[in-house]
Amino acid sequence: MKPPIARKAVLVLGMMLCISLPVTEKAHAGDTYSARVTADHLNVRSEPAASSKIVSSLSNGAVITVSDEAYGWLKIKVGQKTGWVAGQYVKKLSNSTATAGNPAASPAKTATTNTSKSEATPKSAVGNATASKHGVVSADKLWMRSGPGTNNEATELLQKGAALTIVKRENGWLQVRTTAGKTGWVSGRYVDETGGSVTAQTARKTGGLRGKVIVLDPGHGGDDPGVIGNKYKTIEKTINLSTAQYVAEELRRAGAKVVMTRTSDKEQPELSQRAALGSKQQADAFVSIHYNASPKKVSGTLTFYYSESKDRPLARSIEARLGQGGGIKSNGISYGNYHVLRENKQPSVLLELGFLTDASDESVVRKDDYQRKAARAIAAGLNDYFGG
Structure with missing residues (x-):
């Protein structure tokens, strides 16, 4: 047994290493x-x-x-x-x-x-037809306009879940054709795209959260603390779990069934176990919750997806709500080659809900008030995704 002073020195050194080492995403050898x-x-x-x-x-x-x-x-x-x-x-x-x-x-x-x-x-695709893509309106209501921009005349009010065929693109706007044969322009931000028929997509986007099975994955746990905050020494695994628990409350209140990959800070399931749980439970969505780190000065949330067709619509729905009412700025959505997304058969996203390496973000995200706001935004995004 080491004397108390020696043990303390080892502990301090370990904490210094955890805090000072930059934590970055590195693709493994051969990952191209x-x-x-x-x-x-x-x-x-x-x-x-x-x-x-x-x-x-x-x-x-x-x-x-x-x-x-x-x-x-x-x-x-x-x-x-x-x-x-x-x-x-x-x-x-x-x-x-x-x-x-x-x-x-x-x-x-x-x-x-x-x-x-x-x-x-930005890509400008005026006059270039898309490869027969389709989409579904993800906003509660969406104006179709005579041209690509809000300065053009509104010609038709589309409802959530409306099926569209995408004809052209221009600076974030889509020229679309409705099932009634009407053509106009809509903001691409509020259309969930799919490469094939919209029949299955429309069927999924009905009924809201009631009866849906959602797997929540609080990142890290056990011997893996995740990020340790620079200023307040906030432990990521702890607030991953507390945030996930707040999300679970919101989802259950809306009638969803919630399954957690871990329910205590002592648990540390393997990544393969986390990803497999979605399939085992036949989940309608999988949401992995994390807080971020960077050796550079960066702040805000970031929503990751892996599959364009399977995951991106879910990422867009949740990010839109985080951007509106999460409490800190959103950095949008991004492709992420994470195991829990890559090996997941269910629609899945990985959320980074703020930077523990940024003093301003850490001071906000460590508080219950922010975590509850983020939880409400995540639940609202899931509800939007399911057409609630």
Whole structure:
């Protein structure tokens, strides 16, 4: 047995290491996948930050190989050079499958930096037809307009769940055709897209939360504390659990059945067990709850999805509510190659509800008031997703 002073020294050293080591998302060796650039012009930078040097640029449609992810940025190879691009302007190819890394590793922290609007030129698809895509209105009510923009005349009021065929795109707006044959433009933010028929999508989006099975996954646990806050030393695993419990309260109140991957801070289920629980329970949705970290000054929430067709609509619904009433700013949605998403057969998202490495975020998210607000937003997003 070590003398008390020696034990204390070891404990202090361990805490210093936990706090000081940067926590980032690193793709495991061999974890690569192909993706396509969706912006007209995309900067390639020397580091995963908007302030770093531009080393190259890519045009719309360029196919790239992604080998790493960090802070919402993707590491790619351009010719003989490597660089980083903002992940929000890249779409993983559906026929590209990443090689699974170490499935027992805890999900690492991935953050987004506040990239400037000039980081990429949005894709302009005026006159370019889509590949016969369909969508469903996700907002309670949505105006269809005569052109792509709010300055154009409103021609039709669409209701939530309305089935649409997408004809063209322009700067975030979609030219759509309704089942009645009427054509107009709507904001793409309020349309959940699907590659095939909307019949199944419409069927899913009915009835709200009542009777739905939701798996909540409070990240980390047991010997894995997750992130430790810089200022208040907030332990991530603890507030992951408390936030998930608040979400569970909201969901049960709305008539949903809730299943938790863990119910105490002593439990530490494997990532494979967490992902498999959704299938075992035949869940309608899987939500993994985390708080974030970054060696850079970054704040706000971030919602991750893996599958464009299976997960992205759920991510959009929850993020929209977090952005409206979560209590801190939202950084939007982003592709994330996490085990609990990648190996999950159910619609699933991973939520990062604030940065424990940012003093302002930590001071807010550690309080019950914020966690309850976030829980209400998450529940509302799920209700929207199911057409409530």
